[in-house]
Amino acid sequence: MNLLSLLLKGMTTASSISALSKKTGISAKTIKKFLPLVLPILLKAMTSNASSSSGAQSLLGALTQHTNKKPLEDQISNADEKDGAAIIGHILGGNAAAVTNELSSETGISSNEVNLLMSLIAPAMLSSLSAANTTAQQAQAAQSGKKPGKKPGAAKPGADAEVLTLGGQQSGGGFMDFLQMFGAAQEPEVQESTSSSASLLQTLLGGKDDVQQNSNGSALLNLLLKSAK
Numbered sequence: 001m002n003l004l005s006l007l008l009k010g011m012t013t014a015s016s017i018s019a020l021s022k023k024t025g026i027s028a029k030t031i032k033k034f035l036p037l038v039l040p041i042l043l044k045a046m047t048s049n050a051s052s053s054s055g056a057q058s059l060l061g062a063l064t065q066h067t068n069k070k071p072l073e074d075q076i077s078n079a080d081e082k083d084g085a086a087i088i089g090h091i092l093g094g095n096a097a098a099v100t101n102e103l104s105s106e107t108g109i110s111s112n113e114v115n116l117l118m119s120l121i122a123p124a125m126l127s128s129l130s131a132a133n134t135t136a137q138q139a140q141a142a143q144s145g146k147k148p149g150k151k152p153g154a155a156k157p158g159a160d161a162e163v164l165t166l167g168g169q170q171s172g173g174g175f176m177d178f179l180q181m182f183g184a185a186q187e188p189e190v191q192e193s194t195s196s197s198a199s200l201l202q203t204l205l206g207g208k209d210d211v212q213q214n215s216n217g218s219a220l221l222n223l224l225l226k227s228a229k
Contacts, residue, residue, distance in 0.1 A: 003132055003217025007039050010128065011121060015073040023077070024116055026109060034107050034117060040215035041099060042118075042125065045091045047220040056227035062087075063133055066126035075124040084119030087126060129220070136221050137228060 010016060012035055017028045024031075049055040068075050092099050103114045214220070 003129070003221065004040055004043060004215065006132075007043075007125060007128055007217075008036060010072040011035050011039070011076075011124070013073065015071070016076055019073045019076040020117065020120060023079075023120060024113060026113055026117065030107055030109060031117070034103070034109070034114075035121070037106060038103060038118060038121075039125070041103075042088075042091055042122075043217050043220060044215040045093075045095065045099075046129075047214045047223065049091065049093075050220055050223040050227070053227060056223055060133075060224060060228060062090075063126060063130040066123055067130050068123070068127040069131070072124050072128070075127060076120055079120045079123050081116070081119045084122035085115065087122040088115070088118045091122075129217075132217070132221060133224050133228075136225055140225060 012032060017031050020026070020031050021028050026034075046059065050059050089096060100111050100114050100118075104111045107114070109117075
């Protein structure tokens with residue numbers, strides 16, 4: 001199971017979908033269609049941004065400000081829309097309008113509703129990435145026998161390297177399990193649900209043969225790990 005799978009698992013629970021529906025007035029059915037489309041696009045865009053040293057450091061700095069450990073549905077219910085909009089603007093940059101328009105066309109909801117949904121999930125997505133990055137650094141440190149570094153987003157020495165927490169959800173496993181979790185291909189149900197988003201990635205963000213790796217979070221975590229050393 002990779003980062004995309006974990007995000008989808010947390011954000012498509014009945015409680016998370018209900019929280020989004022209550023805040024937006026958009027049907028649960030439409031939100032269930034929207035999330036598997038938008039999450040890989042955002043992960044791919046963050047991977048592209050983090051490919052430069054300055055971009056990776058900027059993202060690591062942002063992760064230190066998004067460390068919410070509450071369940072994802074609670075984070076969504078209490079999301080700061082302005083903060084979320086700023087996050088999305090930074091992630092998508094010049095592609096924001098194109099992504100919004102294509103997602104609107106694909107899901108049948110308005111551009112304003114697309115932007116609202118993205119703004120509501122963005123803070124929770126960053127807090128989940130922050131937790132994953134912390135666990136990645138802990139696992140790497142455990143393998144090398146060294147303490148994690150103290151750069152932005154770095155794990156605190158002595159923390160449990162065998163537990164990944166994403167918004168209150170835990171996934172156990174040692175270092176090899178962790179590598180498999182974030183390096184493995186997407187699970188079949190995720191592949192099927194994100195087939196349309198793969199096309200959007202290729203069209204909007206230049207994804208080619210590396211679309212899956214760059215949209216499931218594994219490449220992003222690798223870039224953050226290298227930058228945090």
